[in-house]
Structure formats: structure tokens, C-alpha cells
Amino acid sequence: LNNAFRQLAMIRALGWPEPVYAHIPLIHGADGAKLSKRHGALGVDAYRDEMGMLPEAVNNYLLRLGWGHGDDEIIGRDQAVEWFDLAGVGRSPSRFDFKKLENLNGHYMREADDARLSALIAPGVARDAGREFDRSDRELLLRSIPFLKVRAKDINDLTDGAGFMFRTRPLDMDEKAGSLLDGPGKTLLAEARDALAATDDWSAPALEAAVRTVAERGGIGLGKVAQPLRAALTGRTTSPGIFDVLALLGREESLGRMDDQLG
Template sequence: MVRTRFAPSPTGFLHIGGARTALFAWAYARHHGGTFVLRIEDTDVERSTPEATQAILDGMRWLGLDPDEGPFYQMRRMDRYREVIAKMLVEGTAYHCWCTKEELEAMRAEQEALGMKPRYDGRWRPEPGKTLPAPPEGVKPVVRFRNPLDGGTAWNDLVKGPIAFDNAELDDLIIARSDGTPTYNFCVVVDDWDMRITHVIRGDDHVNNTPRQINILRALGAPVPEYGHLPMIHGPDGQKLSKRHGAVSVMQYDEDGYLPDAVVNYLARLGWSHGDDEIFSREQFVRWFDGQHVSRSPSRFDFDKLRWLNNHYLKQADDADLAKRVAARLERAGVAVPADGPDLGVVCGLLKERAQTLNELADLAHMFYGEHDPNAIAQADRDKHLGGAAREAVAGFAARLAALEQGDWTAAGIAAALKETLAAQGLKMPQLAIPVRLLVFGVTQTPSVDAMLAAMPRAWVLARLARWPG
């Protein structure tokens, strides 16, 4: 049974790189009919916050990446970590080290002066025939893992292929601080062991942690998961992803008007491919994602492509669902959607092809609900579109709209009134349609004017047509 996990640290928000890692781990488990575990690694007490934890949970929920198990919190598992450390001390796979901070700094300085790689020199490591110094008074020891001195540690990475480290290059890392708090690399190992994780999918900034974790697992007699390390995500300029590139909270994408399905589709293609497929559902992604075809090179974040995808998902979205999302945005902007006004679902259906985000769609919807001051129409538009025969044509059109039977207040009925007015006035469509758009909606371009007017209450349309600048 495949068991994957996503294990963020709540020291900040869930950003786009972490979201992609979560997505790949979630999809791999779903593809194999396995289990996806969410674990919150909150042992960094000074930097972890409840707000960051909630932001992670909110982001996962918004993306639809619900875990099968969890969330589990490391701070609630301290007794388990201490139990394992105590056992390791008894078995000799871990030992106490009384080095002071000053001794470690001096050790590092000496090694650097000799051109050596700075590392712990094993002075408190017990060995056959070795006499250890007496523990100094007043110094609380740390606990170090007794890393193998010989051989190497290798694995076949799911993304990068074969990777190997010499054990001689790995010093005896600290697994418990002097206050007894276990460290990240140790907690991760115990968690993966206890939670029966079979596949660890994470960012390639963890590659150097992997041989240490594998050696601890082996010392514990625990099974070793398979590892896959995902390359980083860069900005469009090839530099490390920053806030200006999109390294913001996942929930900021919600605030900015992106649909979760569009973000999931975009993240899926960010470093993975299935032939030439660009647009696909999350169900298709789960069916296709077997861990193959993940790029070994960093991927580049492209906002233009994300917006293009979001436009596609907007166009495919249910109008009633869009209306709920847009209503909240209109409310935040102080724009009322009255019960006797245009149906917001119909409005969204008319305008969604012209918007790339929900925020843009809400901005476009303002023209239906906001108050329009005819005096705010630009002078250039007045001169070009509201002069000459426009006023008489609009008045004739308004009279025909007023005379329509109630059942004829439809796009077809309004289109017929338009044609009759054009014929009577001897005008072409733009000579009437553009003045109508300016007076009713405040803009010169909209979707089909008959469909736009049909979405409006007749009284609203006639009131707006009756108002002229100055």
C-alpha cells in the first residue's frame, strides 16, 4: 500500500512550491489507491505560529488536497521521540556530547584554517578502547546519532535517479538538543517510520538530509521509503522564486481571483508533463501521475500561462457557482446586488469569456449594478458617439423597448427592436449600439448588446437611456 505525506513547517504560509509538493504527493497516493498523510512539523517553537498552521490547512482545503490521515502535529509526539532516543542511547546508536558552543566554534575555525570541511570531530563518540573525558559540570549534553564511518548511503531517487554519499562525509548529527527537544531530521525519521510512509516526495533542498535520515532508519531497523526530490520553482527570469514572482500564500491566489482547479492544473504542469496535454482535470492528472515524467530541471513560474488557464476554467465554470464567488467580491467592493436587479449568474455567463480572473469578472459586473453618471462619459466618446442622430435614435429605441410585451423582454425581442430602430433611422448597428452601451453600461464595448440589455430589468434600462450628459 502506497503511503505518501506532506509535512510543512508552520513557520510561514503555504506557498506555491509547497503546494506543488503537496499536489504531487497527493496525486501519487491517489494514483496507486494509497493513503495521503498530512503532518505539521511544528517543533520550531520560536517560529511556528497558529496563524501559519491555519494558513496551511486553509490552502490545502482550497486546493482540494484533503488528507486521508491527519493533520498530525509533531509537538504532540514528544514522548514518542524521547522513547526512541532513550532506546538508541541504550543500544549505542546514539550518544551524549558535552561540547560547548565555544568548543564547536573553535573546532570549526581550526578546520576552516586547514582547508577542511567544517564538521563535528567525534570527540565524545564512544569507540572500543577510547577513553572519553569526564563530563564537564554545568553543561547539559546534546544527543548525537552515531553515523556509520565506513561505506556509503545510496538510493535511486524517483526524480533524479541514482544518488550516493560517502558516510565519511556525514558527521554525527544532533538528534536532541541540550534541553531534550528532538531535532528536525530525527523527528522526520520517527514520523515516517510510525506512519508507515512508503514514498517521500519533497523539494530537492532536502537531498542532503536524505542520507542522514536513511542511516537513522537503518539504525532503528525501520524500512526505508523511496525518495523523490522535486527541483525548485524559479521565477520567469530564472532566479529563485520570490514574492514578486508569485511566492506568496496559496490563499493569495484565491484573493487574486484564481479558481482552485486552474491553480491545480497549472501546478501539475509545473515540472511534469503528459505528452502535449496542457488542460486536464484533476481526475485525469491522478490517472496519469505515476511518478514518471517529472523534470529534473527547475521549472519557471509563468503568470501569463496561469491567467490563460484561469480564463479557460472561468469559461467552463457553472454560472451559478461563479455568481457565488463574484457576489463576495462585489460585496467587498461595496457594490450591492439587489434581489430585483440583474441575475448575477446570467451576468457572469455573459462576461466570463472576457475575464481572466474572478476579480476581473467582478470588475466587469460593476457595469450592471453600479451607478452610472452620464457626465462621467469621456468627452471624446460623447463627441464621437452621442452627437448627431444618436439622441433621436436612442429615444426611438427606448420607445420600442417600453412597448415590448413582458414576455418579449428577451435578447430576441430586444434585437428586433434594435433592427426596427435602425431601419427607421437609416443607421448602421454601431451608430445605435455604442450610444446604448455608453448610456446603460458606461463603456463602448460589451458582449452582444441585446443579451446585455435582456439581463437588465426593463425599468433600469429605460431610466439609463433617458439620462444624457450635461
């Protein structure tokens, strides 16, 4: 505000038309202190390059920090241009809530074009896999995006979630996944492997039906069979739906990963 008076004096001296000034409220950090270079503020490129936020999510969130339109939270750029007026600008400082930004980014991730997301994460997935991607790798990655993006909060999350498809066999198991392949889990994996190998139709519904027969024969829930199966296929305890994973990996790769763990 101090600069406004100096600027007005210069504008009047030059005979220029005077602008209308409006004050946008400050943004405070989670602790309530004013954001600054020395206190929590980041360059906008850090949200994209380091945190994996989509530009449209950051735009939407920053807009809502200082301005509102009723109860609307999801506001695209075109809608913001149409709706914006100074009456909607808040009077009090806003508090930056990274969790809200993360949730908003998750919404935009789910709405984003699959080809765009695939192109954004391909360099990172290839780097983590330790190889250059060929056409078949890029096609597999693109096919996987609809299943991966529903769980991803940001680009980093999506990159990490896609990694299991391109890992070198035999897969390294994380500790929890490895524990699922001991004793009874390994027995269930062997039974599931035999049922899947006998399946001609390698589609998610047919694969689910095959694994369900194993669960029903053992008098257990489907999840009990899916857990060691997921561990063998991904090396983790979390992934997209396990039958989607099987369909994405294909028959040869899926059976090969199971055989690696069965010895």
C-alpha cells in the same frame, strides 16, 4: 538533496523501511531566476484572494510546471491522480508564466458552475454597489453569470464586469463611453430608445430586431447603434452582448438609463 542523506541515516538507525526519493525540478520566475520568498514567490492564498484564481486552475498549472502527460494541458485532479507517474516528471527547471496561468484560469472560469461563481463574487459586487444584496439582486447576478463569465479571466474580472447592473442612476460614464453620447451618438440613442419602448417582447432576439431596424433605416451598421446604447446602459464601452444586457436589466431599468442620458 542534502537532507536526504541525513534522513536516510536516521531511518536506517531506527530500522524503518527506506523510502524512494524523487527530485522535483525547481520553478523559476519570468526572469529565469529561482523563485523564493525574496524573489517573486507568493503564498497560494494570494492567487485566490488577491488575483482571483480558481483553485482548480492553480492546481492544474502547478502540476504542469513539473510534470507532463503528452500534449495534455487541461488536467483535472481525478485525471492527474490516474495518470501521474514519476516518468513524467521533468528534469529541467520550469519558468512560471503568469499569462499561461491567466489563460488556464479563464478556461476554468467558463467551465465553472454559475451558482458557485455567483456566490464567489456577490460580496465584492455588493460592496462596490454600496449596499446589501436582497433576493432580487442575487437572482439578477446569477442570471448574468453565463453572459459575464465568457469574457472574464479571473474572479476579480468577473466582479468588475458585473458591477454595471447594480450601479446607482444616473450612471457615471468613463471617458470613452461619454464621448459616444455626444452629437450623432445621442441622436442614435434616442431613436433606439423609441424603437425599444415600442417593443412588447423584451427578449434578446426581439430587442435586436428592434435596434436593427434603426440601423437599417439610417443605412448604418448595427454596431454604430449598439455603441451609444452600450454606453448609456453600462457607462462603459465593453460589456456582454448589448441585447443580453437589455434583457438582464429589464424594460424599466433599461429605458430609465437611456432617459438619464437623453436628458
